[in-house]
Amino acid sequence: MKILVLIKQVPDMEKVKFDSEKGVIDRKSAGTEINPFDLNALEAAVQIKEKVGGEVIALTMGPPTAESALKEAISRGADNGILVSDRVFGGSDTKATSATLSAAIKKFGEFDLVIAGEKTVDGDTGQVGPETAEMLEVPHVSFVTEIIEIEEKSITLVSEIWEGSYLKKMMYPGLITVTKSINAPRLPSFKMKMQAKKAQLISYSLEDLNGFLAEVDTGFKGSPTKVKKIVVPEDTLRECKIFRDGFDKAIEDLYSVMNEKNLLN
Amino acid sequence: MEYKGILVFAEHNDGIIHKITYELLNKAKELCKTKEMSVYAAVFGEIETDINELFYRGADKVFCVKDNEFNMPDEMIYTENFYNVIKIAKPEIVLIGATTFGRSIAPRLAAKLKTGLTADCTELKIDADGKLVQIRPAFSDNILAHIKTDTLPQMATIRYKEFEESKSDENRTGEIIEIKAVNLAEKVVEIIRKISSKEIDISEAEVVVSGGRGIKNPDDFKMLEELALLMGGVVGASRAVVDDGYISKDHQVGYSGNRVKPKLYIACGISGAAQHIAGMKESDTIIAINNDPSAQIFNYADIGIVADMYEIVPQMISYLNSKGGLK
Numbered sequence A: 001m002k003i004l005v006l007i008k009q010v011p012d013m014e015k016v017k018f019d020s021e022k023g024v025i026d027r028k029s030a031g032t033e034i035n036p037f038d039l040n041a042l043e044a045a046v047q048i049k050e051k052v053g054g055e056v057i058a059l060t061m062g063p064p065t066a067e068s069a070l071k072e073a074i075s076r077g078a079d080n081g082i083l084v085s086d087r088v089f090g091g092s093d094t095k096a097t098s099a100t101l102s103a104a105i106k107k108f109g110e111f112d113l114v115i116a117g118e119k120t121v122d123g124d125t126g127q128v129g130p131e132t133a134e135m136l137e138v139p140h141v142s143f144v145t146e147i148i149e150i151e152e153k154s155i156t157l158v159s160e161i162w163e164g165s166y167l168k169k170m171m172y173p174g175l176i177t178v179t180k181s182i183n184a185p186r187l188p189s190f191k192m193k194m195q196a197k198k199a200q201l202i203s204y205s206l207e208d209l210n211g212f213l214a215e216v217d218t219g220f221k222g223s224p225t226k227v228k229k230i231v232v233p234e235d236t237l238r239e240c241k242i243f244r245d246g247f248d249k250a251i252e253d254l255y256s257v258m259n260e261k262n263l264l265n
Numbered sequence B: 001m002e003y004k005g006i007l008v009f010a011e012h013n014d015g016i017i018h019k020i021t022y023e024l025l026n027k028a029k030e031l032c033k034t035k036e037m038s039v040y041a042a043v044f045g046e047i048e049t050d051i052n053e054l055f056y057r058g059a060d061k062v063f064c065v066k067d068n069e070f071n072m073p074d075e076m077i078y079t080e081n082f083y084n085v086i087k088i089a090k091p092e093i094v095l096i097g098a099t100t101f102g103r104s105i106a107p108r109l110a111a112k113l114k115t116g117l118t119a120d121c122t123e124l125k126i127d128a129d130g131k132l133v134q135i136r137p138a139f140s141d142n143i144l145a146h147i148k149t150d151t152l153p154q155m156a157t158i159r160y161k162e163f164e165e166s167k168s169d170e171n172r173t174g175e176i177i178e179i180k181a182v183n184l185a186e187k188v189v190e191i192i193r194k195i196s197s198k199e200i201d202i203s204e205a206e207v208v209v210s211g212g213r214g215i216k217n218p219d220d221f222k223m224l225e226e227l228a229l230l231m232g233g234v235v236g237a238s239r240a241v242v243d244d245g246y247i248s249k250d251h252q253v254g255y256s257g258n259r260v261k262p263k264l265y266i267a268c269g270i271s272g273a274a275q276h277i278a279g280m281k282e283s284d285t286i287i288a289i290n291n292d293p294s295a296q297i298f299n300y301a302d303i304g305i306v307a308d309m310y311e312i313v314p315q316m317i318s319y320l321n322s323k324g325g326l327k
């Protein structure tokens, strides 16, 4: 099985600062990490490899510094990583990102499965997976919560969609997006960390993708959605009436709220 | 080729129209006040409700593609046929509910149309230039981005329960356009069967009583359930306890779970991590019970009770029982 895992390096959301006056994100205010949902994608791929054999390649589009995310992916079980990086890729929306990722996948060659996370914590769209599948002209199954069986020509999975869960069988090649509940990602091991240090990553620039990707479809130019304005809403804190004792009064207050809202008969 | 009008995806599940459809029709009508446009709806498969309901709710034209294949959530078949409808209808705006299914087909469809797509919008406006302004939270709900699309159609998925539903006006009529289903044969994904329906849909509940790590034993959720039932509500949970297997994921509230907007939200033993807050901060009234006075959750609550939930919850239950308040 040849499996590509789409991973993105994102700012650490616990620490990143937002300037509500200027409406900007201070990306320098926090370190980076692999998008938490993509760790589940990676773990799913590594588990498939452990079961049926094969190869897991982590793929990311990002600045040169995203190399560290690929190394981390290797330390968590990937065999190698591909960095798709070029100045012109800056400012990509989901369409341009998907165009670039699908071009890199085509350049890399045949594959059985692409696995993406449900969404990123920064872009926050969940669009790149299905858009990439369409551009690769392969099927996709979203919100996969369980992998049931890995057969020779297909994979059987549980997809949580339409207010229920469905058992689906997808032919290869295809793409799946996984939810957080599919697994618990393993931690990097010391041995794997050493291996990651030595890894020879693959890297593609726009020029390397010649024949698969046109410059007009990349970066800011290739992005039809344009952010016109960013507003950082003030955190809407509420004025909390705190009870440290006298809980009978608290419960009476609660009761009157319920009455007001007609929640009781 | 000129693109005109707003097309709304009339999502249904097993024939039952999703209420987001009526919310989108309402918003579409409202946008027509700024710019003259027709409102279209696209329905795939048979719906239980009379098709005319879509006219009553605001559509001027309904595009229908009938086939049994649409009774299953098959993204590939939906995309092909939706694409076909768009080629015929040529709308300038396409609105799709940000349900799980909507979020799975919309990107595939946008890629096929080679157009832009804005995810998970919470507000829409028409700008002075007649273009659609799509407003959406990003960065884990920390910012609101105003986005415009250069290409046509301008596509967006919209969060459920952001807009009011349109009222049904039986005097409205419209035109039904039937379109033949296409490409049903090429099956690369087989939907073997539906395994289960969601245990509960907590996003519809008027009262949610949630438990977090403050819960010491899975069985103790019964206590929260008892309290919730007294108000006709349901039980929610933080991810921490869902991950620990205390309760199913259908109950999870937050960024990677369900967004809820009940009249009353009671958080018991929940610290108030940003990812949890993202899923419940729009509740009408929020009550927090936590024995740590410095817990973040108190910043987002209207009433805060600094105490052991194991003392307070039973007290609440007996108080409500004494008032005889079973719904």
Ligand SMILES: Cc1cc2nc3c(=O)[nH]c(=O)nc-3n(C[C@H](O)[C@H](O)[C@H](O)COP(=O)(O)OP(=O)(O)OC[C@H]3O[C@@H](n4cnc5c(N)ncnc54)[C@H](O)[C@@H]3O)c2cc1C
Pocket: A036, A037, A121, B211, B212, B213, B214, B215, B237, B238, B239, B240, B241, B252, B253, B254, B255, B256, B257, B258, B268, B269, B270, B271, B272, B273, B274, B275, B276, B279, B289, B290, B291, B292, B295, B307, B308, B309, B310
């Ligand atoms: C990408 C990502 C997505 C996430 N998505 C979600 C999500 O959708 N939903 C979600 O909830 N979380 C989500 N999280 C996790 C989130 O960051 C927190 O870890 C989680 O919400 C914490 O749950 P908790 O409040 O139950 O537990 P804790 O943070 O451990 O808090 C437990 C609280 O209970 C109180 N307590 C303990 N005993 C008692 C008692 N007897 N009586 C009263 N109070 C008591 C403690 O004082 C404490 O404040 C996500 C995280 C990431 C990284």
Ligand SMILES: Nc1ncnc2c1ncn2[C@@H]1O[C@H](COP(=O)(O)O)[C@@H](O)[C@H]1O
Pocket: A005, A006, A007, A008, A035, A037, A038, A041, A059, A060, A061, A062, A094, A097, A101, A115, A116, A117, A118, A119, A120, A121, A123, A124, A125, A126, A127, A128, A129
């Ligand atoms: N720049 C990128 N490089 C590689 N994979 C990405 C990138 N952006 C998004 N993805 C993948 O697409 C998924 C959805 O991302 P998004 O549409 O940004 O929410 C992520 O979980 C990743 O698996």
